[in-house]
Amino acid sequence: MQLNVVYEDKDILICFKPAGIATQTAKISGQDMVSLIKNYLAKKESTKNPYVGVIHRLDQPVSGLLVFAKNQKAAGVLSKQIQDGNANKDYIALCSGVLDEKSGKLIHYIKKDSATKLAKVIDEHTFLGMQAETKEESADYKKAVLTYDVEKIFENYSIVKVHLQTGRFHQIRAQFSHIGHALLGDAKYGSAESRNLSMQNRINKIALCANHLTLKHPVTGKEMDFVLALEYLPQWYKG
Numbered sequence: 429m430q431l432n433v434v435y436e437d438k439d440i441l442i443c444f445k446p447a448g449i450a451t452q453t454a455k456i457s458g459q460d461m462v463s464l465i466k467n468y469l470a471k472k473e474s475t476k477n478p479y480v481g482v483i484h485r486l487d488q489p490v491s492g493l494l495v496f497a498k499n500q501k502a503a504g505v506l507s508k509q510i511q512d513g514n515a516n517k518d519y520i521a522l523c524s525g526v527l528d529e530k531s532g533k534l535i536h537y538i539k540k541d542s543a544t545k546l547a548k549v550i551d552e553h554t555f556l557g558m559q560a561e562t563k564e565e566s567a568d569y570k571k572a573v574l575t576y577d578v579e580k581i582f583e584n585y586s587i588v589k590v591h592l593q594t595g596r597f598h599q600i601r602a603q604f605s606h607i608g609h610a611l612l613g614d615a616k617y618g619s620a621e622s623r624n625l626s627m628q629n630r631i632n633k634i635a636l637c638a639n640h641l642t643l644k645h646p647v648t649g650k651e652m653d654f655v656l657a658l659e660y661l662p663q664w665y666k667g
Contacts, residue, residue: 429446429449429459429464431443431464431465431468432444432446432660433468434493434654434657435652435654438498438499439497439498439499439501439502439645439646439647440495440496440497440498440502440506440645440646441465441469441480441495441496441498442493442494442495442496442641442654443461443465443493443494443496444491444492444493444494444656444660445461445486445490445491445492445493445494446491447489447490447491447633447634447662448488448489448633449461449464449488450488451482451485451486451488451494452482452485461494461496462480462482462496465478465480465496466478466480469498478498479497479498479499479500480496480497480498481496481497481498481499481500481502481503481506481507482496483495483496483497483503483506483507483510484510484515484517484595486638487598487601487634487636489613489614489633489634489636490634490636490637490638491636491637491638491660491662492519492637492638492639492656493638493639493640493641493654493656494638495515495641495643497646501646501647502646502647504646505646505647506643506646509643509644509646510595513593513594514643514644515641515642515643515644516591516640516641516642516643517591517592517595517638517640517641518589518590518591518592518638518639518640518641519589519590519591519592519600519636519637519638519639519640520579520587520588520589520590520636520637520639520661520662520665521587521588521590521600521604521611521635521636521637522585522586522587522588522611522612522613522631522635522636522664522665523585523586523587523588523604523609523610523611523612524584524585524609524610524611524612524619524621524622524625525584525585525586525608525609525621526581526584526585526586527576527578527586527588527609529578530577530578531575531576531577531578532575532576533573533574533575533576534572534573534574534575534576534603534604534607535551535552535571535572535573536549536550536551536552536571536572536602536603536606537549537550537551537552537554537555537566537569537570537571537572538569538570538572538596538597538598538599538602538603539568539569539570540597546598546602546616546617547596547597547598547599547601547602547617549572549602549603549605549606550569555569570594570596571594572594572596572599572602572603573593573594574590574591574592574593574594574599574600574603575590575591575593576588576589576590576591577589584621584625585612585625585629586609587664587665598616598617600636601614601616601617601634601636602617604617605617605618605619610622611634611635611636612625612626612629612631612634612635612664613626613631613632613633613634613635614634614635614636629664631664633662635662635664637656637661637662637665638656639655639656639661640653640654640655640656641653641654642654
């Protein structure tokens, strides 16, 4: 598989991750982005074990832009940007149904269910009630916040632009499913409606793509803005 490099210098590498490829995996036979980048750098720089720092991840079924660090110093600076919310990640998604508002903000609390390996979502009211009763149980939940703008409305589904303010487990997929607008192609969080629409539109991969990334260069401090090229955008978005 060919690595699609969007930008590279001596400190960072930004690339496109196709749907179906893991960001990083412990499976010996599994192909992932870290392995692809290490092989790419090893050949390019004639280094046996090049440094590849994972800064953030995309779920395996999700496509989009990813930034990796090529040294420990860059990794530390970029990781802090992500943690502090100073690096922006924007997505496009295809949701079932038509949202009531053309733009909005979703605030929930999410925890990863170790048994099902799914995100469990509750609203603020439920969380506050749980917190009042037992802080021990509520401690597992983390605040999840995103904003969205509806870009295009069809008869029974919508294209939305999503801006993450937090980075929780399966956040976008879980939050939109929780409000009744599951993403097309999502077998884990899909509803009967979204599954039917996925079949009708022949969408068998999660209709979610990280198409926009902004950050500050970890060494120069320069503002950097990357938008996914048309050739990498999913077909459901291009129409």
